[in-house]
Amino acid sequence: MWRRAAAEACLLGIPVVWMYMLLDELPTLHSVSMLQSLYLAVGVMAALVVGGALVTLVETTSTHFIRQHAREEADSGILIGVAIVPIVLGSRLLLDLTSSVQSDYTLSHLWLSLVIGTSSLVRVSTTMPWSVTSGIVESILLHGLCLALQVPPNMFLVHVHIALHLYNVLLQYGLAAVSRSFTYGEAMVIAQGMTFLTLDAALFTLHQGSWLRPSSYPVPQRDGIAIIVQVGLVLTMLLLPLLCTPLFHTYGTSTPRIVRPTLPAAPTAHFAGLLVIVAIVFIVWTSFLLHMPLWKWVVDTLLVPSKVGVAAYWLGVLAVAVPCCPIVATRFKLRQIVARKLYHVMVVLLFLPVSFVDVDMLRLSYGVAVGVFIVLECVRAMAVPPFGRSIALYMRDFLDHRDQGRVVLSHTYLLVGCALPLWILFPTSSTSTNLEEHRHHQRAGSTALIANAGVLALGIGDAMGAAVGSSYGATKVVGHKSLEGSAAMVVSMCVVSVVCHSYHWDVLAHGRYAPAVQWLGATVATATLEAVTCQIDNLVLPLYYCALCCLTACSH
Numbered sequence: 001m002w003r004r005a006a007a008e009a010c011l012l013g014i015p016v017v018w019m020y021m022l023l024d025e026l027p028t029l030h031s032v033s034m035l036q037s038l039y040l041a042v043g044v045m046a047a048l049v050v051g052g053a054l055v056t057l058v059e060t061t062s063t064h065f066i067r068q069h070a071r072e073e074a075d076s077g078i079l080i081g082v083a084i085v086p087i088v089l090g091s092r093l094l095l096d097l098t099s100s101v102q103s104d105y106t107l108s109h110l111w112l113s114l115v116i117g118t119s120s121l122v123r124v125s126t127t128m129p130w131s132v133t134s135g136i137v138e139s140i141l142l143h144g145l146c147l148a149l150q151v152p153p154n155m156f157l158v159h160v161h162i163a164l165h166l167y168n169v170l171l172q173y174g175l176a177a178v179s180r181s182f183t184y185g186e187a188m189v190i191a192q193g194m195t196f197l198t199l200d201a202a203l204f205t206l207h208q209g210s211w212l213r214p215s216s217y218p219v220p221q222r223d224g225i226a227i228i229v230q231v232g233l234v235l236t237m238l239l240l241p242l243l244c245t246p247l248f249h250t251y252g253t254s255t256p257r258i259v260r261p262t263l264p265a266a267p268t269a270h271f272a273g274l275l276v277i278v279a280i281v282f283i284v285w286t287s288f289l290l291h292m293p294l295w296k297w298v299v300d301t302l303l304v305p306s307k308v309g310v311a312a313y314w315l316g317v318l319a320v321a322v323p324c325c326p327i328v329a330t331r332f333k334l335r336q337i338v339a340r341k342l343y344h345v346m347v348v349l350l351f352l353p354v355s356f357v358d359v360d361m362l363r364l365s366y367g368v369a370v371g372v373f374i375v376l377e378c379v380r381a382m383a384v385p386p387f388g389r390s391i392a393l394y395m396r397d398f399l400d401h402r403d404q405g406r407v408v409l410s411h412t413y414l415l416v417g418c419a420l421p422l423w424i425l426f427p428t429s430s431t432s433t434n435l436e437e438h439r440h441h442q443r444a445g446s447t448a449l450i451a452n453a454g455v456l457a458l459g460i461g462d463a464m465g466a467a468v469g470s471s472y473g474a475t476k477v478v479g480h481k482s483l484e485g486s487a488a489m490v491v492s493m494c495v496v497s498v499v500c501h502s503y504h505w506d507v508l509a510h511g512r513y514a515p516a517v518q519w520l521g522a523t524v525a526t527a528t529l530e531a532v533t534c535q536i537d538n539l540v541l542p543l544y545y546c547a548l549c550c551l552t553a554c555s556h
Contacts, residue, residue: 414538
């Protein structure tokens with residue numbers, strides 16, 4: 001246990017130390033007014049890494065609630081839960097600053113993540129369960145902490161309080177609603193993400209309705225695709241599961257390995273009604289934010305030859321790959337862990353080529369696909385006719401030991417993991433439609449590498465590591481992970497990612513080795529994290545590799 005926790009802490013400490021070095025060495029940042037706040041933020045980040053590692057080592061920190069509802073693993077994932085989100089936000093903020101873009105809004109969210117992480121660490125270390133009473137006490141302490149740390153002046157303390165309480169509510173009741181589906185650390189990461197997404201959507205809606213003065217709290221403008229994706233994620237990842245929770249508990253099963261009978265007509269009609277409600281809210285909300293009917297935006301934006309061509313390509317790949325994956329797995333008698341990785345290869349075929357053709361279409365399609373996956377998971381979990389049982393039987397052959405809870409999230413994690421780096425890189429809009437154009441404007445062509453960090457880490461690295469490690473892995477490093485598998489992961493990511501960056505060209509044409517060495521180190525660190533972490537790879541690896549790729553771009 002202590003070796004795993006120490007290794008994980010060292011790996012998470014790499015980007016923290018790297019950020020400090022960038023702040024200390026890059027002269028372009030010394031004139032930025034937020035420099036002092038960033039130094040303090042990096043210090044708090046380092047404290048979270050150390051504190052998370054210490055808490056992980058103390059067995060008594062697992063409260064009854066965590067033991068009852070979290071998925072059982074070698075560790076609860078608290079270190080990842082408190083540290084990974086601030087690391088990603090900090091690296092993304094530095095990427096903006098090195099391009100002479102000062103983002104106070106991103107800085108505010110960085111501090112929000114640090115406050116949430118600190119609060120979570122204190123709560124877990126004191127084994128104090130969340131309640132309304134403890135929440136009030138926490139608010140008082142939080143107010144003093146924010147004043148002591150001198151958080152950014154544009155970050156309203158009311159925003160901090162709302163974020164903290166929303167996070168705790170999502171974490172507490174989300175874990176209880178879908179028991180055994182997450183480790184505690186995974187639930188912390190998802191709760192933070194949904195908190196930021198929901199609050200930002202609310203602030204932007206208030207801003208668009210002229211109910212919030214831009215001068216008092218500037219909210220970034222965004223394009224139509226960002227609006228559609230954000231509203232869709234809030235409704236499908238938060239509202240729909242909330243509405244369906246009573247149905248899950250009444251008609252669902254405690255494990256996906258049990259396929260229930262087809263859902264009766266009355267609850268099926270109830271579920272269909274919930275879908276209609278969510279769809280109506282989506283149409284009304286997006287039309288308000290877009291200042292035009294949703295159907296008109298769809299016609300104007302999507303019915304163009306380039307996007308229709310991309311959609312046709314995707315349909316062709318899906319039509320061939322989806323039925324072929326189980327056939328190939330059966331024909332070649334692949335082990336389950338290898339058979340599951342066939343879908344990772346399909347993800348590469350779907351997304352990597354399109355990222356060089358139309359990044360806006362890719363941003364939108366990720367959001368649509370995540371929403372569809374969540375709806376299909378609801379259909380599977382309750383065996384909603386006519387396809388619910390068929391989906392459940394199909395997916396049962398691809399479950400692993402982590403699919404213990406009421407819902408199966410590994411496939412949704414895969415899609416979200418591929419999407420997160422692209423959404424993090426272009427949170428509100430993209431300045432051009434394809435990454436090839438961005439490569440000519442960003443140093444070392446690093447934009448495509450950052451945007452495809454999830455595809456490379458999961459679709460290429462994780463798949464190749466599993467295939468080689470399970471077949472030829474003889475030198476065990478941590479648990480069942482082998483040195484051969486980790487080496488295969490590094491080599492495959494290095495080979496395929498050549499199309500996404502120009503670090504190799506810096507070496508061959510200009511003799512500059514530093515960028516290539518830093519990128520190689522980032523890849524090795526990601527493969528090492530895959531070997532030591534007990535958390536879902538599909539969620540953790542893309543975030544970590546995205547952060548390191550951002551820091552590599554900042555260093556060059």
